[in-house]
Amino acid sequence: MKVYTETITFSTSKRFELVDITYRVEEIVEKSGVRNGIALVFAPHATAAIIANEHESGLIEDILTKIKELTEPGSSKWKHNMIDDNAHAHIGSALIGADRAFPVINGHLVRGTWQNIFLVEMDGPRSRRRVVVVVLGE
Amino acid sequence: MKVYTETITFSTSKRFELVDITYRVEEIVEKSGVRNGIALVFAPHATAAIIANEHESGLIEDILTKIKELTEPGSSKWKHNMIDDNAHAHIGSALIGADRAFPVINGHLVRGTWQNIFLVEMDGPRSRRRVVVVVLGE
Amino acid sequence: MKVYTETITFSTSKRFELVDITYRVEEIVEKSGVRNGIALVFAPHATAAIIANEHESGLIEDILTKIKELTEPGSSKWKHNMIDDNAHAHIGSALIGADRAFPVINGHLVRGTWQNIFLVEMDGPRSRRRVVVVVLGE
Numbered sequence: 001m002k003v004y005t006e007t008i009t010f011s012t013s014k015r016f017e018l019v020d021i022t023y024r025v026e027e028i029v030e031k032s033g034v035r036n037g038i039a040l041v042f043a044p045h046a047t048a049a050i051i052a053n054e055h056e057s058g059l060i061e062d063i064l065t066k067i068k069e070l071t072e073p074g075s076s077k078w079k080h081n082m083i084d085d086n087a088h089a090h091i092g093s094a095l096i097g098a099d100r101a102f103p104v105i106n107g108h109l110v111r112g113t114w115q116n117i118f119l120v121e122m123d124g125p126r127s128r129r130r131v132v133v134v135v136l137g138e
Numbered sequence: 139m140k141v142y143t144e145t146i147t148f149s150t151s152k153r154f155e156l157v158d159i160t161y162r163v164e165e166i167v168e169k170s171g172v173r174n175g176i177a178l179v180f181a182p183h184a185t186a187a188i189i190a191n192e193h194e195s196g197l198i199e200d201i202l203t204k205i206k207e208l209t210e211p212g213s214s215k216w217k218h219n220m221i222d223d224n225a226h227a228h229i230g231s232a233l234i235g236a237d238r239a240f241p242v243i244n245g246h247l248v249r250g251t252w253q254n255i256f257l258v259e260m261d262g263p264r265s266r267r268r269v270v271v272v273v274l275g276e
Numbered sequence: 277m278k279v280y281t282e283t284i285t286f287s288t289s290k291r292f293e294l295v296d297i298t299y300r301v302e303e304i305v306e307k308s309g310v311r312n313g314i315a316l317v318f319a320p321h322a323t324a325a326i327i328a329n330e331h332e333s334g335l336i337e338d339i340l341t342k343i344k345e346l347t348e349p350g351s352s353k354w355k356h357n358m359i360d361d362n363a364h365a366h367i368g369s370a371l372i373g374a375d376r377a378f379p380v381i382n383g384h385l386v387r388g389t390w391q392n393i394f395l396v397e398m399d400g401p402r403s404r405r406r407v408v409v410v411v412l413g414e
Contacts, residue, residue, distance in 0.1 A: 001139040001277040003312040003413050005381055036141040038178050038272050040314050040377050044388035046330050053184050053232040058217030062225050063232055079334030087338050094329040094339055099377050101178050101237050103272045105143055110270055112182035134314050134379045137141050139277040174279040176316050176410050191322045191370040196355030200363050201370055239316050239375050241410045243281055248408055250320035275279050
């Protein structure tokens with residue numbers, strides 16, 4: 001049995017942004033030496049999320065539009081905004097989730113043709129966003 | 139340590155549909171020989187999702203109603219609809235998630251009495267939807 | 277390879293509530309003896325969910341407010357409410373998800389500073405809510 005862990009670190013440049021981390025995750029899976037198992041992609045952040053979907057610029061805007069509609073940035077109804085003006089980002093992270101798991105088969109990450117892996121930044125810019133990847137299997 | 143992987147393939151018949159795959163996932167877990175561990179249920183698709191919930195016909199309609207309200211099929215505000223008329227399905231897949239994981243204890247998939255496992259079709263009908271199941275443990 | 281499983285049981289006291297289970301999950305991870313791997317936190321319930329986010333009383337209210345807005349408790353449009361008045365809780369559990377996974381590194385659960393782990397009660401009070409934790413690794 002093998003367990004391989006690596007952390008990706010990067011900065012974000014906008015308040016709302018999708019950062020494509022697909023190729024970095026795939027590299028980690030290949031480096032892990034795991035032939036069959038799973039890869040967990042996890043953001044240790046309460047104001048970001050992890051999603052899998054198509055890397056198409058229009059769609060990226062659509063996903064961010066929907067997240068803003070859903071989480072209502074700057075709304076005076078959010079009590080947390082009295083402390084820190086980012087309740088929307090916490091709500092988005094909680095409901096969407098900061099983890100996604102993928103199969104690993106024959107040494108490769110399994111994903112659909114249109115499933116790229118993104119960190120969803122909802123409270124940027126941040127200088128040090130991290131994504132922990134755990135590859136587990138044999 | 140054991141890793142067992144199997145892919146379920148099926149077609150969907152409607153644009154929006156919940157396809158119950160509980161018993162096929164349970165069969166795979168039993169076939170895997172894994173006594174204790176986890177089962178990852180993963181759809182390699184960007185316009186479908188995986189959920190766990192009750193198989194009751196009224197509720198199935200309710201879940202699809204909510205997903206449509208949330209993702210707004212056919213809306214002219216979605217930029218991705220200029221390319222392909224399915225932005226709603228991508229948004230639904232991204233936010234709900236295409237993966238769910240379950241414990242495996244004593245050779246059985248652990249789920250609640252009212253937790254059946256469904257593929258959520260949001261851009262059907264499709265002739266070849268796939269669900270990859272990875273069972274991992276000892 | 278090690279697999280360690282333990283179930284947390286507790287009661288909830290309100291219809292809508294976030295129950296912080298972080299320290300109980302961390303204890304299980306430490307007890308497991310797993311140094312590196314993953315921890316799956318799973319609620320075998322169709323009317324509850326699992327999330328990770330900040331334990332701040334204002335934010336907790338905000339998250340519950342958003343879940344109620346999203347799932348519309350008591351709405352006459354939900355067909356499932358003809359059978360049992362909790363369609364909202366099923367919809368919330370299906371969309372948010374009843375599972376979250378975390379890395380385990382050097383014998384500790386990995387989570388962000390503001391990522392506590394909560395069961396989301398959406399149909400309480402309940403006398404016997406369960407959360408199954410599976411720790412898997414080496």
